[in-house]
Amino acid sequence: MDDAALSCGSLLAQTSPYTPVTVMSLFTSCHGQRPSLSARAFLNQCNARRAPALYSRRRAEDKVALREIGATGVHFGLHEALFRRRKDPRIPRFARRLLPELDCVYPTYRLHVSRGRISPHDEPLLANLERRVRLASSKHDLILAPLGLGDHVDHVITHQLGKVLSAKRTVGWYADQPYAYRAGREVPTPGGTRRVKHEVDQKQKAKLVSWYGSQAGPLFGGRAVPELEEYVYLPVRG
Secondary structure: OHHHHHHHHHHHHHHHOOOOOEEEEEEEEOOOOOOOOOHHHHHHOOOOOHHHHHHHHHHHHHHHHHHHOOOOEEEEEEEEEOOOEEEOOOOOOOHHHHHHHEEOOOOOOOOOOOOOOOHHHHHHHHHHHHHHHHOOOOOOOOOEOOOOOOOOOHHHHHHHHHHHHHHOOOEEEEOOHHHHHHHOOOOOOOOOOOEEHHHHHHHHHHHHOOOHHHHHHHHHHOOHHHHHHHOEEEEOOO
């Protein structure tokens, strides 16, 4: 839920006094069942014992942070990748409880979530998300979607959603942070767009990111959040 703040928080803060800004976060929830080993490692990284309590805190942080910059936050309530489950009647219930990975859509972080490959079990998500975003937007809106840098599967799904929406909506892109920062090189400009570098008010952005205490800290290993540049890629009209 900190993606917008990290990637284009300064842009949103400087835009909101002049036009309504809505940040739609798709994957904002989890289940309360026994977590997989990768999900447990994630919870430990966040110093959290239970996933539902962590995600409740993260949603609250997001609401407060966006309110501070005059933006509206909308949470779609879908489970994040590490917590998405599939229903397979062939797997006995006791086996699922003993080994949660058996019915995880993405059993591990390293081999599944971070590989950028969308599971066939997630394909119905796109149609559902497209319908919901189209109902919540108009043809006059500019939608900014992530480029999907870093190959986190939830970012990749959101990027694919942007592509699908571009048939009926005006869609631009933003460079996912901190993945663009970690790449250490310029991100290629997508075809049909022009690259715009936003002049970031780093003091303002640092204050915004500080609201995401349960998220930004673990993301950077407890170290200070570096100064992150902001790049957007706007569609070029033919």
